[in-house]
Amino acid sequence: MKPKKIAIIGAGTAGLATGIRLQSQGYDVTIFEKNEKVGGRMYHLEDQGFHFDVGPTIVMLPEVYKELFSYSGANPDDYIQMQLLDPLYQLHYHDGTSLTLSSNLTTLMKTLESAFPEDAQGYLAYLADIYKRYSIANAEFIDHGFLKLKDILNVKNIKDTFRLRTFNSAYRSISKFVKSEKLRQTLAFQTLYIGVSPFEGPSIYTIISMIELLYGIWYIKGGMYSMAKAMERRFLETGGTLLTSTPVSSVLIENKQAYGVSTNKQDYLFDIVVCNADFPSAVSNLIPLEHRGRYTPKKFKNMQYSSSAFIIYLGLDKKYPTTVHQIRYAKDFKKNIQDLFAPRLPDDPSFYLYSPTQIDASLAPEGKEVLYMLVPVPNREDPSFHWDETMTQAFYDKMMDRLTQIKTFQDIKDHIQVSHIYTPKTWEETFHLMHGATFGLKPILLQSNFFRPQANALPVKNLYFTGTSVHPGAGIPIVLKSAKIVSDIILKEYPL
Ligand SMILES: Cc1cc2nc3c(=O)[nH]c(=O)nc-3n(C[C@H](O)[C@H](O)[C@H](O)COP(=O)(O)OP(=O)(O)OC[C@H]3O[C@@H](n4cnc5c(N)ncnc54)[C@H](O)[C@@H]3O)c2cc1C
Structure with missing residues (x-):
């Protein structure tokens, strides 16, 4: 039997990662990318010998980056070289004081005890609290999708949601542990990395600063764009087809089944279509109105x-x-x-x-x-x-x-x-990011976890979504998880 043919719209992080996962398992994958280079928001500019990472710069959870290469049968060290940064950051406050955050706990404790003597213990208590919630979030919410009603409405989920205690804002949750305004800012600022206010966003997003402090900030030799190039290289090595400068103009759908994609020049037939282009814009521009399910123009207008x-x-x-x-x-x-x-x-x-x-x-x-x-x-x-x-x-x-x-x-x-x-x-x-929102749909409570669009968000067979505006959300390690979720669904539903 011929392997299933899969089209992926977009060579962003999630598109490339989905391509590598599925092509390396034996599917026949073609990626369509509108821009002349891969990477999506993980883009690159070059001018007179200067190389700029355009979007992401902070590498967290390096093992998630590496897993992609191992999964496809390659040694990650042959593709990306990572080093732990020390210091993690230098922070400068409005009153002219500054703080150097070391990745070495011994050094960091000295810094904190001297800058915030009353808060050093609260800082450790904050880490312990959020670490516990991170373990629940990782196992129960980030690693898998919510595809069916029974995945959402079950006693375990409801219990886990309460165990996450996510209803407070990030800032309020931090404030329970530390008193210093500067330290509160230091731990709260990171929710902006996913485009939500720390005064509004669910408190679970303080896991971002915890991840930095406990697992470190890493640097990929050659900058973040090296990851995009490495993914492109691995995708091509596994036999995938990459069409750059090829914007998709619509997904072909008949009898509620996707059967290909159309560019302005021609139609291409496929068994399965995976859309990595950001969800709000992709649904609004590539999917005929009658197939958009509950994601109507009015719904997108009301989303945040x-x-x-x-x-x-x-x-x-x-x-x-x-x-x-x-x-x-x-x-x-x-x-x-x-x-x-x-x-x-x-x-x-x-x-x-x-x-x-x-x-x-x-x-x-x-x-x-x-x-x-x-x-x-x-x-x-x-x-x-x-x-x-x-x-x-x-x-x-x-x-x-x-x-x-x-x-x-x-x-x-x-x-x-x-x-x-x-x-x-x-x-x-x-x-193609709706409203130029760099982190897609805002991860407020009602647009997170089971409330976020899922991989099978539309009532159309053979059509899936991956990337920032679908579950689990924004950030490179998180969209790599989204690629894993969608690939695992395809492996299960369309076995080779
Ligand atoms: C300024 C900025 C800073 C960030 N900093 C960090 C950071 O430090 N660390 C971190 O982990 N994350 C960071 N992020 C978040 C992270 O970059 C994103 O979550 C991730 O890169 C998005 O990947 P994606 O696959 O979801 O989407 P995208 O990268 O947007 O990929 C989608 C692709 O689809 C293509 N496309 C769209 N429409 C079409 C079409 N019709 N036809 C064909 N192709 C199409 C697009 O051109 C794009 O290449 C940052 C993001 C930004 C913008």
Whole structure:
């Protein structure tokens, strides 16, 4: 019997990972990608010898990255080389104080005892509490999908939901353990990595800071884009077909069964279609209205979307010794976060700096530096966030002025060799993200776990979804889990 033919729409992390998993098991997989390069949000820019990671920069849970290669029969070390970062971050507070977070617990305890003597014990209690909840979340919510009603409505699920105690906000849950406002910010900020406010998001998302502190932040040699290239290489080695610069214009459906995809040039016939393009935009643009089930235009209008990101990528003709990851907190942290979802453009934003050339000279010409400045900003649902040239230039100028207020970077404007900008509009147009929401559907309680779109979200046979806006959610390790969930369903339902 001929192997089943599978089309995957999108060569983002989840699309490539699904491709590798299924092709390595013997299916015949073709990936269609609209852009000229793979990676999706894990994209890459190159200019005059400077290499920029466009989206993700922080590697957590390295074993999840490696599992993909092992699963396909390869040695992960032949594809990605990882190193543990120490320090994890340098954090700078509005009052001029700073904190270096070490990945070494002995060093970190000394730092915490000296900076927050009253909170060191509370910090450990917080870690123990969230670690326990993480173990439940991992086993019961992240590792599998909720495909049938009986997967959702059962006593165990209800019990586990209560054991997760996820109803509080992240900030309130942290505040029970530590008193210092600075330490609270340090542990709460990370919910923005999935585009939800720590003052609103379910408290379970404080697992992000726990994962960083207990399992470390890692760096992949060559930057994050090395992972995208490694996945592309493995997919092709296993015999998969990759069609870049090939946007899909619709999924072909008849009698409630998907049977292929259409580009503007031709139709392609397949047995199964997996959609990695972000769920809200993919359903709205690629699926005929009558097949959208409960995901109607009205439903998407009522759903909530994550925040977005304004990023400046600088290639500098001078070295600026700093750390790989830095966070600079706004003077009024709470107002800054409220602005993001009000939505208002923050006046005094918190921001994140990434300088991989501190430890990886391969990303810039000799003696030069790469600096990435990410400012969380509202998504584009409100039409005033058009991000036309004037708005973009004004915000760029403002953030560059803010950068020069930092002593290390005071002469930075004189040393810019190349610069690029991504606005919410760029994210929307380049990767088809609804409202330019960089982390897809916002993971509020009612859009998480069984409430998030699942792999089999539409009432159409042979059609599946994977990626950020479906369960389990945003972040590279999490979308790699989504790829595993969808691949396991296909392996079970369409055995070879
Ligand atoms: C600024 C930023 C910073 C981040 N930082 C981190 C981080 O530090 N660590 C971390 O773990 N995660 C981080 N994330 C989250 C992480 O990058 C994403 O969750 C993940 O990359 C998304 O992968 P995906 O497969 O879901 O989707 P995508 O990467 O969006 O892939 C979908 C693909 O589908 C393609 N596509 C869309 N429409 C079509 C069509 N019609 N036809 C063909 N192809 C189509 C798109 O071009 C894209 O390549 C960050 C994200 C952003 C944006």
